[in-house]
Amino acid sequence: MFLKFVLVTASVLCASSLAAPSAQAEVLATGAKAPRAAAGMPGRGLSMAQVERRYGAPLEKLPTAGGDAxxxxxxxxxxxxxYTVYFERSRVIHSVRDDAPPKS
Incomplete structure (x- = not known):
């Protein structure tokens, strides 16, 4: 009886170790930081109303592009x-200085 108990217990332990493999992951440190708006410019996610309240009325509201699909x-x-503020629908997606050099 004792031997049967040991064999059953051993097989249960083996089966459980096979059924639940350990998860592993690597973290890749690239040194890149999340982009942020420069000081004095609206940050990502602000609504149009929030931008207008905090930064005042824009000098110019350019025609809407896209929206056709x-x-x-x-x-x-x-x-x-x-600088220019870009909105997707009504939320800021980018704020770009006018004198910013193009990325290469």
Missing amino acids: PRHPPINRWRYQG
Whole structure:
């Protein structure tokens, strides 16, 4: 009887170790940081109303681009002194300084 108990217990332990493999993952440190808006410019996620309240009325509201299909949401651009704010629908996606050099 004792031997049967030991054999059953051993087989249960083996089966449970095979059924639940340990999970492993690697973290790749690239040194890259999440992009942030420069000081004095609206940050990602702000609504149009929040931008207008915090930064005032834009110098110019450029015509809407896109919006002709679900895969092409409307993109709005507001020009301020020294930078442009890009909105997807009504939320900030980028704020770009006018004198920013192009990325290569």
